[in-house]
Amino acid sequence: MKTVFLAGAQGKMGQSIEELIEGQADFSLAGRLTTKKALDQQSKKQARTVPTFTDLSAIDVSADVWVDVTNPAAAFENGQYALTHGFDLVMGTSGLQADDLEKLRALALENDQSALVVPNFSMTAVLLMQFAGQAAKYLPAAEIIEAHHEDKVDAPSGTAKATADLIVSARQKEPAIPHSAALARGDQGQGVPIHAMRLPGILAEETVVFGSAGETLTIKQSTNNRSSFMTGVARSIRNVNEIVGLEIGLDKVL
Numbered sequence: 001m002k003t004v005f006l007a008g009a010q011g012k013m014g015q016s017i018e019e020l021i022e023g024q025a026d027f028s029l030a031g032r033l034t035t036k037k038a039l040d041q042q043s044k045k046q047a048r049t050v051p052t053f054t055d056l057s058a059i060d061v062s063a064d065v066w067v068d069v070t071n072p073a074a075a076f077e078n079g080q081y082a083l084t085h086g087f088d089l090v091m092g093t094s095g096l097q098a099d100d101l102e103k104l105r106a107l108a109l110e111n112d113q114s115a116l117v118v119p120n121f122s123m124t125a126v127l128l129m130q131f132a133g134q135a136a137k138y139l140p141a142a143e144i145i146e147a148h149h150e151d152k153v154d155a156p157s158g159t160a161k162a163t164a165d166l167i168v169s170a171r172q173k174e175p176a177i178p179h180s181a182a183l184a185r186g187d188q189g190q191g192v193p194i195h196a197m198r199l200p201g202i203l204a205e206e207t208v209v210f211g212s213a214g215e216t217l218t219i220k221q222s223t224n225n226r227s228s229f230m231t232g233v234a235r236s237i238r239n240v241n242e243i244v245g246l247e248i249g250l251d252k253v254l
């Protein structure tokens, strides 16, 4: 049996993950963290006996795994709390800074806990990232276009930043493209231009275009329903304890 504490339980991902936990015989929901605003909006179905907190300092339950699907402003503090209070951590929230991840890695090691940061729980996104890493060995010039629903607060997406990191580390030479600071050339902070769209009608999509003399390669994945994330969430909960310190990517538990 794996006991789970769910932070962001009232959100879009949180509600799907709560249903996932209820449907797995070997998972049990030990507690939930939400905001006062979100708690006021919960339906009768959701107002059940699971202990629900709106403040880290009030939490008085323990669990094997803390799953975080909150927002970039809350996730680092939540992660620190989890790793210093006996929880392994599955961080699904995007938008954490690289130095925050390093601090979480140090905390995981100091406290003998495991942490898995998952930029994307969907299998097609994991495969896209792997294929992009392979292509980057031979095709150093690449750009990423990501598109998400209009409620997404962070940009570029966590998946796009992770894909850019993979491309940069797989490249065997730098692309010969003149640098341009023009905004329309995308966010270049990760070493690969990332263009982000926020539109109704889209859930999550990522396209990576590689260019070489006389040819291009386009790799695209689309997420149409949050159910696509749930196999990856379940796998992360079951296997996070195998990690030493902190790892990034669902592939680390596949």
Ligand SMILES: NC(=O)C1=CN([C@@H]2O[C@H](COP(=O)(O)OP(=O)(O)OC[C@H]3O[C@@H](n4cnc5c(N)ncnc54)[C@H](OP(=O)(O)O)[C@@H]3O)[C@@H](O)[C@H]2O)C=CC1
Residues within 6 Å of the ligand: 007, 008, 009, 010, 011, 012, 013, 014, 033, 034, 035, 036, 037, 038, 068, 069, 070, 071, 072, 074, 091, 092, 093, 094, 095, 118, 119, 120, 121, 122, 229
């Ligand atoms: N790794 C992956 O595969 C995926 C990751 N995500 C990421 O997961 C996160 C959540 O996404 P989504 O569910 O769409 O977003 P939502 O805005 O629907 O849900 C976030 C929830 O977290 C709540 N929240 C905010 N601050 C806190 C806090 N301090 N403690 C507890 N709860 C808090 C929000 O409450 P309130 O509304 O009151 O602010 C809201 O209910 C995002 O970072 C997103 O990028 C999403 C999909 C897949």
Ligand SMILES: O=C(O)C1=N[C@H](C(=O)O)C[C@H](O)C1
Residues within 6 Å of the ligand: 094, 095, 119, 120, 121, 148, 152, 156, 157, 158, 159, 160, 203, 204, 205
């Ligand atoms: O906010 C979302 O919805 C998503 N966020 C993640 C990201 O930032 O990459 C994963 C997926 O794209 C959905």
